[in-house]
Amino acid sequence: MTLASFISSGTSHAILNGLAFFAFVLWLSLGYWTYKDARRRIEDPLLVGLSTLVALVLPFVGPFIYMLFRPPEYLEDVRERELEIKAIEERISAVDIRCPVCHAEVDAGYLVCPVCTTKLKQACVSCGAPLEPIWQVCPYCETPIEPAVPGTPPALGTRRARRASRR
Numbered sequence: 001m002t003l004a005s006f007i008s009s010g011t012s013h014a015i016l017n018g019l020a021f022f023a024f025v026l027w028l029s030l031g032y033w034t035y036k037d038a039r040r041r042i043e044d045p046l047l048v049g050l051s052t053l054v055a056l057v058l059p060f061v062g063p064f065i066y067m068l069f070r071p072p073e074y075l076e077d078v079r080e081r082e083l084e085i086k087a088i089e090e091r092i093s094a095v096d097i098r099c100p101v102c103h104a105e106v107d108a109g110y111l112v113c114p115v116c117t118t119k120l121k122q123a124c125v126s127c128g129a130p131l132e133p134i135w136q137v138c139p140y141c142e143t144p145i146e147p148a149v150p151g152t153p154p155a156l157g158t159r160r161a162r163r164a165s166r167r
Protein backbone atom coordinates (compact mmCIF):
# COMPACT_ATOMS: atom_id res chain seq x y z
CA MET A 1 0.00 0.00 0.00
CA THR A 2 1.46 3.37 -1.02
CA LEU A 3 1.28 6.49 1.15
CA ALA A 4 -1.15 8.18 -1.23
CA SER A 5 -3.57 5.27 -1.15
CA PHE A 6 -3.27 5.08 2.66
CA ILE A 7 -4.16 8.75 3.04
CA SER A 8 -7.24 8.35 0.87
CA SER A 9 -8.29 5.14 2.57
CA GLY A 10 -11.10 4.96 5.09
CA THR A 11 -8.81 3.80 7.91
CA SER A 12 -6.73 6.98 7.81
CA HIS A 13 -9.90 9.09 7.78
CA ALA A 14 -11.13 7.34 10.89
CA ILE A 15 -7.78 7.88 12.63
CA LEU A 16 -7.70 11.55 11.63
CA ASN A 17 -11.28 12.02 12.81
CA GLY A 18 -10.40 10.36 16.10
CA LEU A 19 -7.36 12.59 16.55
CA ALA A 20 -9.37 15.70 15.69
CA PHE A 21 -12.03 14.71 18.23
CA PHE A 22 -9.38 14.06 20.87
CA ALA A 23 -7.79 17.44 20.18
CA PHE A 24 -11.19 19.09 20.41
CA VAL A 25 -11.96 17.49 23.78
CA LEU A 26 -8.50 18.38 25.08
CA TRP A 27 -8.96 21.97 23.89
CA LEU A 28 -12.29 22.27 25.73
CA SER A 29 -10.90 20.59 28.86
CA LEU A 30 -7.92 22.92 28.98
CA GLY A 31 -10.22 25.91 28.55
CA TYR A 32 -12.39 24.68 31.42
CA TRP A 33 -9.37 23.94 33.59
CA THR A 34 -8.04 27.45 32.96
CA TYR A 35 -11.41 28.93 33.92
CA LYS A 36 -11.54 26.89 37.14
CA ASP A 37 -7.95 27.63 38.08
CA ALA A 38 -8.30 31.34 37.29
CA ARG A 39 -11.41 31.57 39.48
CA ARG A 40 -9.47 30.18 42.44
CA ARG A 41 -6.57 32.59 41.93
CA ILE A 42 -7.99 35.79 40.46
CA GLU A 43 -10.60 37.99 42.11
CA ASP A 44 -11.46 40.19 39.11
CA PRO A 45 -14.09 38.36 36.97
CA LEU A 46 -12.88 40.34 33.94
CA LEU A 47 -9.38 38.86 34.27
CA VAL A 48 -10.84 35.37 34.80
CA GLY A 49 -12.77 35.80 31.55
CA LEU A 50 -9.68 37.09 29.79
CA SER A 51 -7.63 34.08 30.96
CA THR A 52 -10.30 31.68 29.72
CA LEU A 53 -10.50 33.55 26.43
CA VAL A 54 -6.72 33.29 25.94
CA ALA A 55 -6.89 29.56 26.71
CA LEU A 56 -9.64 29.04 24.12
CA VAL A 57 -8.43 31.42 21.39
CA LEU A 58 -4.89 30.00 21.46
CA PRO A 59 -5.48 26.23 21.65
CA PHE A 60 -2.97 24.43 23.94
CA VAL A 61 -0.61 27.46 23.95
CA GLY A 62 -3.12 29.70 25.75
CA PRO A 63 -3.31 27.62 28.97
CA PHE A 64 0.49 27.47 29.00
CA ILE A 65 0.73 31.26 28.68
CA TYR A 66 -1.86 31.58 31.45
CA MET A 67 0.25 29.34 33.70
CA LEU A 68 3.24 31.65 33.19
CA PHE A 69 1.31 34.72 34.31
CA ARG A 70 -1.18 33.38 36.84
CA PRO A 71 -0.92 34.50 40.51
CA PRO A 72 1.19 32.01 42.45
CA GLU A 73 -1.30 31.57 45.29
CA TYR A 74 -4.93 30.59 45.68
CA LEU A 75 -7.20 33.38 46.92
CA GLU A 76 -8.23 31.18 49.87
CA ASP A 77 -4.62 30.88 51.00
CA VAL A 78 -4.05 34.63 50.66
CA ARG A 79 -7.18 35.36 52.71
CA GLU A 80 -6.25 32.79 55.32
CA ARG A 81 -2.78 34.28 55.68
CA GLU A 82 -4.16 37.82 55.95
CA LEU A 83 -6.52 36.66 58.71
CA GLU A 84 -3.65 34.97 60.53
CA ILE A 85 -1.50 38.10 60.30
CA LYS A 86 -4.40 40.19 61.58
CA ALA A 87 -4.94 37.80 64.48
CA ILE A 88 -1.24 37.92 65.35
CA GLU A 89 -1.23 41.72 65.17
CA GLU A 90 -4.26 41.88 67.42
CA ARG A 91 -2.61 39.55 69.89
CA ILE A 92 0.55 41.67 69.87
CA SER A 93 -1.31 44.95 70.31
CA ALA A 94 -3.44 43.42 73.06
CA VAL A 95 -0.34 42.31 74.90
CA ASP A 96 1.30 45.70 74.33
CA ILE A 97 -1.24 47.73 76.26
CA ARG A 98 -0.07 47.83 79.84
CA CYS A 99 -0.67 50.10 82.77
CA PRO A 100 2.21 52.64 82.93
CA VAL A 101 2.31 52.40 86.72
CA CYS A 102 1.92 48.74 87.66
CA HIS A 103 2.44 47.18 84.17
CA ALA A 104 -0.68 45.08 84.49
CA GLU A 105 -2.28 44.13 81.17
CA VAL A 106 -5.14 46.50 80.42
CA ASP A 107 -7.77 46.66 77.72
CA ALA A 108 -7.83 49.51 75.19
CA GLY A 109 -11.27 50.44 76.47
CA TYR A 110 -10.29 50.77 80.16
CA LEU A 111 -10.55 54.21 81.75
CA VAL A 112 -8.66 53.21 84.88
CA CYS A 113 -6.24 50.40 85.67
CA PRO A 114 -8.26 47.80 87.57
CA VAL A 115 -5.17 46.74 89.53
CA CYS A 116 -3.73 50.04 90.80
CA THR A 117 -6.64 52.39 89.90
CA THR A 118 -4.37 54.67 87.85
CA LYS A 119 -6.41 56.82 85.46
CA LEU A 120 -5.53 55.56 81.95
CA LYS A 121 -7.83 57.54 79.70
CA GLN A 122 -10.19 60.45 79.75
CA ALA A 123 -13.84 59.58 79.21
CA CYS A 124 -15.96 61.50 76.72
CA VAL A 125 -18.07 64.03 78.63
CA SER A 126 -21.07 63.24 76.44
CA CYS A 127 -21.05 59.48 75.83
CA GLY A 128 -18.43 58.25 78.28
CA ALA A 129 -16.34 56.50 75.62
CA PRO A 130 -12.60 56.14 76.40
CA LEU A 131 -10.63 58.77 74.46
CA GLU A 132 -7.08 58.62 73.12
CA PRO A 133 -4.90 61.56 74.29
CA ILE A 134 -4.31 62.86 70.73
CA TRP A 135 -7.96 62.91 69.67
CA GLN A 136 -9.55 66.32 69.04
CA VAL A 137 -13.10 65.02 68.89
CA CYS A 138 -14.94 62.00 70.24
CA PRO A 139 -15.29 59.55 67.30
CA TYR A 140 -18.42 58.01 68.80
CA CYS A 141 -20.61 61.06 69.41
CA GLU A 142 -18.72 63.93 67.67
CA THR A 143 -18.34 65.90 70.89
CA PRO A 144 -15.23 68.11 70.67
CA ILE A 145 -12.61 67.24 73.28
CA GLU A 146 -11.36 70.22 75.22
CA PRO A 147 -7.57 70.31 75.27
CA ALA A 148 -5.93 70.24 78.67
CA VAL A 149 -5.40 73.74 80.05
CA PRO A 150 -1.77 74.72 79.36
CA GLY A 151 0.31 75.14 82.44
CA THR A 152 -1.61 72.62 84.47
CA PRO A 153 -0.32 69.09 84.50
CA PRO A 154 -2.75 66.62 82.91
CA ALA A 155 -3.37 65.12 86.29
CA LEU A 156 -6.49 63.19 86.98
CA GLY A 157 -7.67 65.39 89.78
CA THR A 158 -7.63 68.45 87.52
CA ARG A 159 -9.73 66.79 84.86
CA ARG A 160 -12.15 65.41 87.34
CA ALA A 161 -12.47 68.81 89.01
CA ARG A 162 -13.03 70.54 85.67
CA ARG A 163 -15.72 68.11 84.69
CA ALA A 164 -17.36 68.40 88.09
CA SER A 165 -17.41 72.19 87.92
CA ARG A 166 -18.99 72.07 84.48
CA ARG A 167 -21.86 69.91 85.70
Ligand SMILES: [Zn+2]
Pocket residue numbers: 099100101102103104113114115116117118
Ligand atom coordinates in the same frame (compact mmCIF):
# COMPACT_ATOMS: atom_id res chain seq x y z
ZN1 LIG B 1 -1.98 49.76 87.11
Ligand SMILES: [Zn+2]
Pocket residue numbers: 124125126127128129138139140141142143
Ligand atom coordinates in the same frame (compact mmCIF):
# COMPACT_ATOMS: atom_id res chain seq x y z
ZN1 LIG C 1 -18.49 60.77 72.95
